[in-house]
Amino acid sequence: MKFFQVKSVEETFQLINENITPLSEKVSKPLFEALHFVLAEDIEVKENVPNFRRSSVDGYAVKAADTFGSSESMPGFLNLIGEVKMGETPSRMIQMGEAMYVPTGGMLPEGSDSVIMIEHCEDISGLLNVYRQIAPNENVIAIGEDLRRGNVLLSKGTKLRPQELGALASQGIIEVAVFRKPIIGYLSSGDEIMPMETEALELGQVRDMNGITIGSQVAQWGMTFLYGGVVKDDQAELERRVRDMIEKVDCLVLSGGSSVGTKDYSVDVIQSLGDPGVYVHGISIKPGKPTILSNANGKPVIGLPGHPASAMIIFHLFGKAILDRLQGMELEEKQLTFARVTKNIPSAPGRTDFVRVRLFEKDQEWYAEPILGKSGLISTLVKSEGMIEISSENEGVYKGDLVPIRLFQ
Template identity: 40%
Template sequence: MAKGGFKRRIPLADALDMLAQHGFEIGSEEVSFDCALGRVLAEDVVSEMNNPPFDRAMMDGYAVRAEDAFGASQASPVLLKVVGVTVAGDTVSAVVGRGEAVKVMTGAKAPEGADCVVMVEYTQERDGVVEITVSVPPGKHISKVGEDIKKGDLLLKSGTVLKPQDLGVLAATGNLKVKVRKKPRIVVVSTGTELAAPGEKLGAGAIYDINSYTLSSLASGLGAEVVSRSIITDDESLLEDVLDMKWDLLLLSGATSVGEKDFVPEVIRRRGEVVFHGVSIRPGSPAGFGVVGGRPVFMLPGFPVAAVTAFELLVTPYIQRMLGTNVAVPHPTIEGLLTKAVPSQLGRVDFIRVRIEKHDGKISVSPVSAKGAGLITTLTKADGFVLLDAKKEGIEAGETVEVYLF
């Protein structure tokens, strides 16, 4: 066995427990709300004002006293004196007294004395008098102060990943600054003397680097900041240089198994601690995790599908904890019937790539034929994946399975 090789594979559940015990705090920062899309709140946000901040007309029409329009109909209209006009943005409007009305536009401040708005469709104005042909109850078409948001209301909870509508509620309440979790600074490195950057001329035995691009994209999608993406040859001194860089989380792919060139675990062990190496997952079993200088390092397999699997199962929950978000598989799910049996072994979690088809309203789930973890097209041909539980020896054809959609 090569140096740094693993003698056993620990259960995925044990690996996740170890990761939870080796969390890494990245702190928080204050940013402008309009630059916070996709960021994670580091504290609750409470409204400091009412919204709307005044009684607001919700329709074009006439603001009146409901009792003055009581009994109005087309056969027996009510006539009211128009004493003013108010549009959105006006700070002062006429006061509505008995037998009076004020013409209002949508969004305008409701005039004092009025308790409802009659839609313009049920009115006709002539010579300063409006004819009303419908009766309306108090409060109709008026949004009261604080109807949407009251001062002191909890708007957004800590851990919320801010969406466009969340920025809207921040704008509506004047919360111009928000405290968010800092983005973890991630360095991604593919190891392998055989690797070349896409676009370079390939020499004999060379292949293009895949993993640094897929892993960087996965990390960015979770809200992390990839500060460096690179390739290094199978040279321990180059890895030592990477370990001396500034980063919050390091993702290494390749050189993590038990071959003569698989030097990564040994270097991590020499510079810090290997917490675990070897996980009972397929593909991705050579994955490992270590700590160097108090900072977390993931050792991921070199085969592209194995690297993605290990990222989904191990790195994703770790980054979610760094950001303070819910720890969960970040993919929508759908259920369907498996078309073909999938064997496995007890104690191992299998990452099964699948295609989805719909026939007569039923959803069928078909495993993508895979001859190995090095075939990246088995991911591009798949619609998602099924996680086969470690407590099962397989899944029979016809069973209902949950699919995580890409």
């Protein structure tokens, strides 16, 4: 095995897709507990939505032909015969020359084929003046137009957001089969790393910031985080702690010890955990080049750089992709927003750069101001709200360019 042969960002995502096998264990969750879980099976529409013709506006149910030729200068006239109340069936059907008031969402009476908006009419003591013509089916939601019985409502692998839960509730579904959420274990390594509760640091020591930043990302994504503490630079101790932790979790994250320094044992320990082993050791990216990704007997292992900013960015990019895949989701590149960059940003060809930015609005347009500083500085992350991705084919971006932004969420 030859380590530290860097992969491109695109190759890394492809290898993640090939090496991560979704968890197969299913659990049943009531809707109120299913937010952010991933569906374990397809769900079909059981009932048409709506199951009756309904109005999409406040207006009057009519026969469209009765409005033909109507205008501001030559209105049409219809007899107003009553109104439809929400949740009730209309008391009678519409005949030629008649209209019935119907609120938004109300059921259309039989005989009507369209709804004219209330703004285009005037009720004068039961005589409805119509000031424009409408087409058949205008402002009408047909039976099954929203959801049609027999169609797939939600596919296996769909992450349940509030809108998906609402769609399930519309069908009377109160419980769903979902994949179990993964448990993510974490260890920091390094003689210089101290627990974050350490009150007084000696020269050369730093507190473990990565444990809380990585753990908070995991919690933000709705998964369970198991913090294993700090391990000193001792290969036997690191191997013992890693083997103990990986038995308890579905994915193991290590921070520190991923470069080619003499005391960096992580890659050897990770490789020893199981087959097929390390498939990425080094990514052509800044920050975060010395990243390790491994598959240890079906369990993902992620070796993050020690610098807090680099670790958080790498976990945001590749850790999220691994955990999504582990939950049965397909990897999809989704652009979150665009903004105009406020200054030139150079980049080295052959390497993907992620530049932290602050976003602000000016003249009804969004702008991205680069937060410049050395890649390991956590302060640049605190000041930023997202990242510009400069692909390996480009030598940078110019001031005023419209660039894609990945938001920190």
